[in-house]
Amino acid sequence: MDEQVSHATAAGTISLGRLRWVTTWRRLPRWVRGDGHRFEPMLVSPVLVIALATTADLLTPHLQFNRLLGAAPALAAAMWPVAGTLATGLLALLAAVALSGAQHALGQTPSVFTLLAIAAITLAAAYASRVRQNRERVLAEVRTVADTAQGILRPPLPQDLGCIDVEVLYQAVAAHARIGGDFYEVRRTPYGVRMIIGDVRGKGLPAVEAASVMLTSFRVHVRDAPDLPYLAARLETSMKEYCEEVPGDDVLERFITVLLVEIPAGKPIARLVNCGHPAPLLLHDGQVREVEASAPSPPINMAALLGDPYQVDTIPFTAGDRLLLYTDGISESRDFTGTFYPLTQRVRRWASASSRQLLDHLHHDVLAYVSGTRDDDLAALIAHRVGPGDEHRRHRP
Incomplete structure (x- = not known):
């Protein structure tokens, strides 16, 4: 038989010559190979x-x-x-x-x-x-x-979100750390699908701890909160209590930008409360536009200084529309000239791609755009409202 005949393996196909190398290597004593080493x-x-x-x-x-x-x-x-x-x-x-x-x-x-x-x-x-x-x-x-921490902070998304399909992207600034201060969560509630995406000021373990406080509070209150301003107020209270229990010289500098989204099941709309977070992008009929807040809402842990007038914005969100939420690790990436990443322009190129493909394009494009070492976490989430006839075609691994 030809030496180039390939054999199927779990990782794909390998040539017969490589298979012989693997077999020979595995026959060596474990003290030579070392435990845990693959060929x-x-x-x-x-x-x-x-x-x-x-x-x-x-x-x-x-x-x-x-x-x-x-x-x-x-x-x-x-x-x-x-x-x-x-x-x-x-x-x-x-x-x-x-x-x-x-x-x-x-x-x-x-x-x-x-x-x-x-x-x-x-x-x-x-x-x-x-x-x-x-x-x-x-x-x-x-x-x-x-x-383990990532499994707690960012568990797999719920399988049943009704008419909403969600795809996510996350990468910590330290590739081997796998966790950072950017976070997101999606939950189905009696009021519709509710989502949060946020970015903790700072990096490292303090940022991870603050992110865990936000996610824990969101999960506790998301189903019972009558509206998004109430939910934002609960997040504010949780962060305030955390700062009181874990005091430090940087208490006044501990703030978190958050975007809350609510998509009712029976209405072609989406409600948003933007607490100092980058404006999301709405993809509708091949068009892409920023959804700016009509009035600013304070970042979490800043209500004592700025007040707490949480503004709700309602936008049309019909079948086929998509909402792209992201953190400033994407929008504030810079090239060698110091120019910010043109997110809206780039997303227009991929408006016809699927949500998963769009996020993959976005990820690779941001990494290629950045000059030097990236210094911030990045996270993105796409919520896609599918029509009744499209729900059976969705697939999530």
Whole structure:
């Protein structure tokens, strides 16, 4: 059978040659492979270094390629556990001794320094491998905690939202952190589907804690709140109580921009309360426009300074319309000239795409637009009002 015939696997298809590499790798002892390591071609590179250096030295002994054998344990330290690194160093030493014997047979003086260098590099590499494994273990624990926190802060969206279909996008500023100060939630209530998207001032664990306070309060009050201003007032109270329980010098600087949305099931409208948050975009018949608040409402934890006149804006929201909610991690992204990301213009390009495709386009476009390292979380949510005949075609994994 042709060597290029592929075999189906859970990850896709792999060639017969790669399958043989995987099989050979899995037959190696666990102390060589290291627990938790999956096969990668680079994992055999230390052995290849030894083989290539040995072959080159035998073919051209006057160039002394045996000095490159020390690279093998150094390379192994970056990928293998301590035992595997030591075994690589021992193999390199054995190859060096064999090459020294060959040099002696040719009348050349074996290099004792090369043997000592390989031994020293092996010991240093074993220590480095130990340090790397400890750091990987700590990172794995941190990722587990982050995944757990993310499951609490951003659980899977409800399956049954009636005539509303929702797609979301989220990325923390630190890719490995997975959580940040941007948050969102969607709930079906007796008053219709209610949504929240928010952005906590600041970053790190304090921002995550404040986001959890907002989401907890939203989930507690969302079903019983008679209207959006009442719900915003409950969020304000929760944040105020949190600041009293966790005092600090930055209490006055702790504020959260929030956008609340209510989409009644039996009315072709949407109600919004914008508490200092970026204006959402309404996609209607291929047109895209910003939905600016008719009057400003204070960000959460700023009502004591600005008052609490929460303004409700009602907009038409019929079947086929979509509402794009987002945080300033998207709208305030800048290119190398300092120009803000032209969100409305870019979204017009993808107005005919599906909600999932639109968010994917938006995500990739923002990452390509930003000059240098992105310094803010980003989140986006699209609420799509589907017609009665379209509900059966929706799918959420």
